[in-house]
Amino acid sequence: MKHLNLLILGGIVVILSIVFGIATIKVTGKYRFERSASEMLERVNTRSQYLGISKAKDLTQNDTVTFIDIRTPKEFDGYHIENAQNIPFDRLLDDEHIEFLKNDQMKVLYGSTSVGSNAAWMILTQYGYDNLYVLDGGVQDWISEVETKDIFRDAPVTDEAAKFKFTEVMNPETN
C-alpha cells in the first residue's frame, strides 16, 4: 500500500505542474503573428511593397485604392494626399481600423518618409494582411515631387540611397 500512496502523490504533483504550466502560458491570441520571420524576410527581400511616387500618383485616380496616412492627426490636418484616410501608427491595430484594413482592396501606407510606413507594413503583413503597399519617400518626396525611379537602380528604397561617397569622404587624399 505504501507504494500506491507514493504513486498517487507523484500523480498529483505531475498534474499540478501541468496545470501550473498551462496557467502561466502567455495568452497572445488576438494579435498573434500569422507569418514566420523567415517568410517575412523573403517578402522583405523582394521589395515588392514599395510604390514609387509617379506610380502612386496614377493610383490616386483609382477609386478602389485607398491611401492611408499613418502620421499624427495634426500632421494629417496640415497636409495630406487627396482622399487619404488618417490612421495614426499607434492606432493601426484598433478594432475599428483593423476591419477596414483587412478587406481586399489595395491600400497604400505613407508617413513622412517610408521608414514608419514600412514598419507598419511589416507588422500588418506579419499579422496576415496581403493588400498593403508602402509609398516610397513618403510625404516629403511627394511634396517635392522627387522622381524615385533613378534611385531604385542602386538602392532598394530612397531612404537607403547613399547621400555621400563614404570612402572618398573618409580618404580624401587617395582621390
Place this chain on the structure above:
Amino acid sequence: MNTRVILSIILISFGSIAAILPKQKTSSVQLDADDLLREIRLETNLVSTDELADLLINLDPGLMLIDVRDSVAYSKYHLPGAINIPLNQLLDEKWMPYIDQVSKNNIFYSNGTTLSSEAWILTRQLGFKNNYVLYGGLNRWFETIIKPSQPGSMATSVEIDRFNKRKAASLYFTGSSGASDMNSAPALPPVPRKKKKRVAGGCS
C-alpha cells in the same frame, strides 16, 4: 483493474504528450503584433549617431555594430569594428550566435533606417533582445558626425556645445589613419548562449 495500473497509464500518457509537444525556445518570449507596434512607437530601439559616437570613442566593450547592407557596400566602407550580416542572410543559422545573445548590445545599421529597422523587427518577432537600430544610418552619421554643419548665428548654447562635441568626434574618426585602422578590425563573435562541449582527447 488495479489502481496502480491505471495510474501508470495516466502518467505514461502525460509523459508521451510532453514528449510530442513542440520544443519551446527558452530565449524567445512570444511577442505579438501589438507588442511590436508599441515598442516601435516608443522608439526605445533607436540609437542616435551622437550616442554611437560616444560608444565608439569610449571603446565600449559591450558594443557590436552590425552592417546589414550587402557585402559590396560593406567592403567599400563600414563603421569601425562593424561586422557584415547582409539582411537577406540575417536568419541563417551561422549568425544566430550574434543576433540571439545576451552579452553584447548589437546596433544594426544601413545607409538609411529601412534595412536596419527591418532587421530589428525580424529579430524582435523572434523574441531576441539586445538589438538596436542606428537612427538615420550612415547618411546621418556622415551628416552629423563626420561632416557636422556649423550652427547659425541664432544657435542656442546647447546647439553650439553639440556642434563642438561633433567636431571633436569628427577629428577622432577622420584623424590619423593609423588609429582608425586599429579600430576597424571586425569584432569577435560574442559568447554563444549555450556553450558547446569542447571535444576532449586527441593528440596535441
